[in-house]
Amino acid sequence: MKNLAPNDAAALEALETREWLESLDYVVANSDKGRVVRLLDALSARARVAGVRGPYAVTTPYINTISPYEQVPVPGDGALERRIKSLVRWNALAMVVRANRESDGIGGHISTYASAATLYEVGFNHFFRGRDAGGDADVVFYQGHASPGIYSRAFLEGRLTEEHLKNFRRELKPGGGLSSYPHPWLMPDFWEYPTVSMGIGPLTAIYQARFIRYLENRGLKQASEQKVWAFLGDGETDEPESLGAISLGAREKLDNLIFVINCNLQRLDGPVRGNGQIINEHESVFRGAGWNVIKVLWGSEWDDLLARDHDGLLVKRMGEIVDGQYQRYVVEDGAYLRQHFWGADPRLLEMVRHLSDEDLKKLRMGGHDPLKVYNAYRAAVLHKGAPTVILARTIKGYGMGEAGEGKNITHQQKKMNEADLRHFRDRFNIPIPDDRIADAPFFRPDESAPEMRYMRERRSALGGSVPKRSVRVESLRPAFTDVFEEFFKGTGDRKASTTMVFVKLLAKLLRDKEVGKLVVPIVPDEARTFGMEALFRQVGIYSSIGQLYEPVDMDTLLYYKEAKDGQILEEGINEAGSLSSFIAAGTAYATHGVNAIPFYIYYSMFGFQRVGDFIWAAADSRTRGFLLGGTAGRTTLAGEGLQHQDGNSHIIALTVPNCRAYDPAYAYELAVIIRDGIKRMYGDQEAVFYYLSVMNEQYEMPAMPEGAGIEEGILKGLYRFRAAADAKAKSRAQLIGSGAILNEVVQAQQILEKYGVGADVWSAPSYNELYRDAHRAERWNILNPAEKRRVPYVEECLAGTPGVVVSASDYVRGHADMLSRWIGRPMATLGTDGFGRSENRASLRNHFEVDARHVAAATLSALVREKQLELKVAKQAFKDLEIDAEKVDPASA
Ligand SMILES: Cc1ncc(C[n+]2csc(CCOP(=O)(O)OP(=O)(O)O)c2C)c(N)n1
Ligand SMILES: [Mg+2]
Numbered sequence: 001m002k003n004l005a006p007n008d009a010a011a012l013e014a015l016e017t018r019e020w021l022e023s024l025d026y027v028v029a030n031s032d033k034g035r036v037v038r039l040l041d042a043l044s045a046r047a048r049v050a051g052v053r054g055p056y057a058v059t060t061p062y063i064n065t066i067s068p069y070e071q072v073p074v075p076g077d078g079a080l081e082r083r084i085k086s087l088v089r090w091n092a093l094a095m096v097v098r099a100n101r102e103s104d105g106i107g108g109h110i111s112t113y114a115s116a117a118t119l120y121e122v123g124f125n126h127f128f129r130g131r132d133a134g135g136d137a138d139v140v141f142y143q144g145h146a147s148p149g150i151y152s153r154a155f156l157e158g159r160l161t162e163e164h165l166k167n168f169r170r171e172l173k174p175g176g177g178l179s180s181y182p183h184p185w186l187m188p189d190f191w192e193y194p195t196v197s198m199g200i201g202p203l204t205a206i207y208q209a210r211f212i213r214y215l216e217n218r219g220l221k222q223a224s225e226q227k228v229w230a231f232l233g234d235g236e237t238d239e240p241e242s243l244g245a246i247s248l249g250a251r252e253k254l255d256n257l258i259f260v261i262n263c264n265l266q267r268l269d270g271p272v273r274g275n276g277q278i279i280n281e282h283e284s285v286f287r288g289a290g291w292n293v294i295k296v297l298w299g300s301e302w303d304d305l306l307a308r309d310h311d312g313l314l315v316k317r318m319g320e321i322v323d324g325q326y327q328r329y330v331v332e333d334g335a336y337l338r339q340h341f342w343g344a345d346p347r348l349l350e351m352v353r354h355l356s357d358e359d360l361k362k363l364r365m366g367g368h369d370p371l372k373v374y375n376a377y378r379a380a381v382l383h384k385g386a387p388t389v390i391l392a393r394t395i396k397g398y399g400m401g402e403a404g405e406g407k408n409i410t411h412q413q414k415k416m417n418e419a420d421l422r423h424f425r426d427r428f429n430i431p432i433p434d435d436r437i438a439d440a441p442f443f444r445p446d447e448s449a450p451e452m453r454y455m456r457e458r459r460s461a462l463g464g465s466v467p468k469r470s471v472r473v474e475s476l477r478p479a480f481t482d483v484f485e486e487f488f489k490g491t492g493d494r495k496a497s498t499t500m501v502f503v504k505l506l507a508k509l510l511r512d513k514e515v516g517k518l519v520v521p522i523v524p525d526e527a528r529t530f531g532m533e534a535l536f537r538q539v540g541i542y543s544s545i546g547q548l549y550e551p552v553d554m555d556t557l558l559y560y561k562e563a564k565d566g567q568i569l570e571e572g573i574n575e576a577g578s579l580s581s582f583i584a585a586g587t588a589y590a591t592h593g594v595n596a597i598p599f600y601i602y603y604s605m606f607g608f609q610r611v612g613d614f615i616w617a618a619a620d621s622r623t624r625g626f627l628l629g630g631t632a633g634r635t636t637l638a639g640e641g642l643q644h645q646d647g648n649s650h651i652i653a654l655t656v657p658n659c660r661a662y663d664p665a666y667a668y669e670l671a672v673i674i675r676d677g678i679k680r681m682y683g684d685q686e687a688v689f690y691y692l693s694v695m696n697e698q699y700e701m702p703a704m705p706e707g708a709g710i711e712e713g714i715l716k717g718l719y720r721f722r723a724a725a726d727a728k729a730k731s732r733a734q735l736i737g738s739g740a741i742l743n744e745v746v747q748a749q750q751i752l753e754k755y756g757v758g759a760d761v762w763s764a765p766s767y768n769e770l771y772r773d774a775h776r777a778e779r780w781n782i783l784n785p786a787e788k789r790r791v792p793y794v795e796e797c798l799a800g801t802p803g804v805v806v807s808a809s810d811y812v813r814g815h816a817d818m819l820s821r822w823i824g825r826p827m828a829t830l831g832t833d834g835f836g837r838s839e840n841r842a843s844l845r846n847h848f849e850v851d852a853r854h855v856a857a858a859t860l861s862a863l864v865r866e867k868q869l870e871l872k873v874a875k876q877a878f879k880d881l882e883i884d885a886e887k888v889d890p891a892s893a
Pocket of ligand 1: 111
């Protein structure tokens with residue numbers, strides 16, 4: 001073929017392109033869609049064979065996924081729905097504006113809900129099923145900063161009063177107020193799950209959807225049409241947690257899961273992707289992960305323009321604008337749009353010649369068009385075999401006009417002047433007269449108004465109002481005939497670690513007739529670390545599709561068994577995901593009416609420290625269950641070194657108000673705590689959960705000491721484990737130990753005998769509980785100066801005892817030090833401040849000075865200072881025990 005001139009080549013290509021497109025149009029018009037896809041596949045395969053690479057695209061053109069031809073009309077009354085939405089908008093705005101007038105700087109957000117109003121209202125009017133729908137009730141995760149809109153709707157529905165709205169962000173006002181964001185802890189009848197810490201909502205939503213399948217597959221819940229909706233911000237997806245588990249959603253075929261990403265293209269400071277397109281970025285990420293992706297970019301006004309876009313010029317133009325520029329269009333007028341968007345090509349200008357500048361400005365974004373949003377939700381609900389993500393284009397601060405629509409400052413705009421309020425009122429047609437507008441009064445139509453009746457009818461047809469949280473389980477009071485007894489007896493001369501004891505106890509619980517099926521063991525690829533592999537076979541690993549392969553260890557007794565009704569949630573190396581499963585299981589008593597009892601065991605360093613915010617969310621969610629920090633302790637986990645050796649977790653656990661944390665040393669302690677925990681959480685319905693550190697050091701587990709008050713002491717956090725052999729000794733001491741270090745303390749007791757010191761040994765399974773009890777008492781004492789002083793439990797135990805006090809634990813010294821004021825005299829504290837080391841146990845305990853020798857030395861030293869022992873005795877002991885005063889300080893080493 002002869003070389004064509006460039007112009008001829010372009011013309012030829014245009015002609016060829018047009019012919020191909022016409023052929024395609026013919027097939028589209030005359031065959032089913034499957035045929036079109038097969039044809040495209042065949043073309044792509046042929047091109048590949050011929051060595052053509054690409055086009056490979058996980059994105060589609062920058063237009064709506066659902067074409068106008070596929071749309072169904074929105075059932076119901078669109079005008080009334082618009083009216084309701086306007087009223088919700090108004091009251092949400094009034095709430096924030098008024099809160100800030102009354103208390104400057106109290107905060108609140110207008111612009112997030114303003115962008116998402118249609119996304120929520122379509123849900124409220126047509127999709128979200130309430131609790132009266134029984135097992136079908138949906139679980140909805142609301143974008144935290146959109147909460148004013150959610151409250152505002154609840155106000156219109158008559159669930160919240162004007163007083164509540166007035167007290168937005170003033171929770172301590174008499175009569176109570178509304179919490180800034182979704183917090184079940186603070187509003188336990190309203191919110192189900194916290195979301196405002198970015199990324200927590202999306203991740204926990206994925207695991208919630210998976211846990212629903214788990215309950216169904218295990219026969220604990222009937223299969224239903226229940227959906228999990230997660231509303232999140234486009235900026236929020238920058239959090240690794242937001243997108244971190246989306247592949248799980250697709251792998252597990254979670255068609256009960258719908259993400260709605262509110263793509264207003266802005267985050268707090270400015271554009272999410274000024275120089276790119278967040279929506280297409282998300283499309284590729286989610287499609288690549290196997291999700292059904294629905295883009296809702298353009299409102300109905302664009303349909304006609306796109307239908308006339310025969311050369312694809314408009315689609316091309318839509319796709320080439322970056323988000324920062326799109327944001328610019330929001331704040332500019334129609335003339336600007338004509339010049340800068342449409343003016344890129346005379347043919348585009350021609351397309352909109354019939355539209356005024358004002359018309360151009362009115363072309364809506366898809367996320368503000370109920371028809372587009374309704375059809376997206378409908379398609380999502382009907383989609384089978386994969387979760388759906390809806391990427392909805394919206395405008396941040398929609399309707400706020402000059403006060404903030406589309407502006408970079410809009411996220412934090414909480415004040416509006418009279419002119420702004422008037423503008424908003426006019427735009428949404430709110431019946432508030434000029435002379436009252438400056439006050440931003442709330443507005444609720446008369447109960448008999450058509451919009452009020454419509455709203456109530458819609459909600460009642462959908463199973464009642466949402467959000468709503470309620471507890472729907474009976475208390476669980478199991479008899480536990482053969483679960484705990486064995487652990488009270490000890491192991492005789494057999495050695496065991498507390499981890500082994502826990503695993504054995506768990507295995508027994510799993511066999512228990514009453515609670516066995518409710519137990520949910522959760523592991524992050526760490527079951528073998530904790531010696532739990534026997535459970536693989538005993539109860540199976542949950543897999544929604546069973547086991548499609550012959551496991552490599554099929555012929556062994558404890559093979560890797562996956563099963564559809566498997567009980568263990570083996571989450572892979574994913575502590576945040578595991579915690580999300582813990583939350584889903586531990587809140588099932590409220591969300592699903594199932595008393596699930598989760599036991600989540602993990603490397604203790606990768607809990608509070610690694611995913612502490614998820615633990616905080618669990619606490620907020622009123623999660624029940626047991627967190628087990630395995631291989632805990634700074635010196636108990638030999639070999640692993642600085643990253644793994646935990647001397648911190650109990651300190652962080654102290655900061656979680658409803659987390660009861662224990663560091664048990666012996667089998668019976670563990671048994672007492674777990675039995676009591678189940679009773680408190682599932683019998684008495686206390687809103688607490690547990691953190692137990694369990695160790696891998698093996699030793700003989702003693703039987704529970706005889707005598708009254710031991711169980712109570714364990715639970716309160718302190719009891720006398722072993723009294724001094726010689727209570728009349730001249731020198732006396734009280735030694736306190738916890739966890740694995742308790743054994744060192746017991747040994748120190750024997751060493752001290754040789755130097756004439758009679759020491760009592762106390763086990764302290766929970767410094768945290770002691771501290772809380774003490775402050776409860778002290779607070780009461782402050783508030784009741786005329787009354788007889790209440791004595792904290794720790795003081796009651798130790799104040800009257802003879803001799804010096806020494807405590808030792810595998811945690812930083814501050815942990816025990818927090819009790820020192822109630823001991824009645826100075827307390828010498830040994831602990832593990834400083835970085836860990838790869839070493840064996842004995843060397844580590846020498847390094848951190850928490851072994852029996854150092855406990856004995858600290859005791860002798862204190863006795864000398866208190867003039868209860870002669871210096872020369874201590875000197876000799878130091879020599880015998882090889883105590884090195886010049887040793888490096890582990891706290892800074
Ligand atoms: C973990 C975390 N980091 C930071 C914040 C503070 N913060 C609150 S909202 C916000 C921006 C949200 O942007 P986006 O997700 O796009 O939501 P939009 O308001 O635009 O709908 C930020 C940074 C937070 N709430 N949580
Ligand atoms: Mg945003």
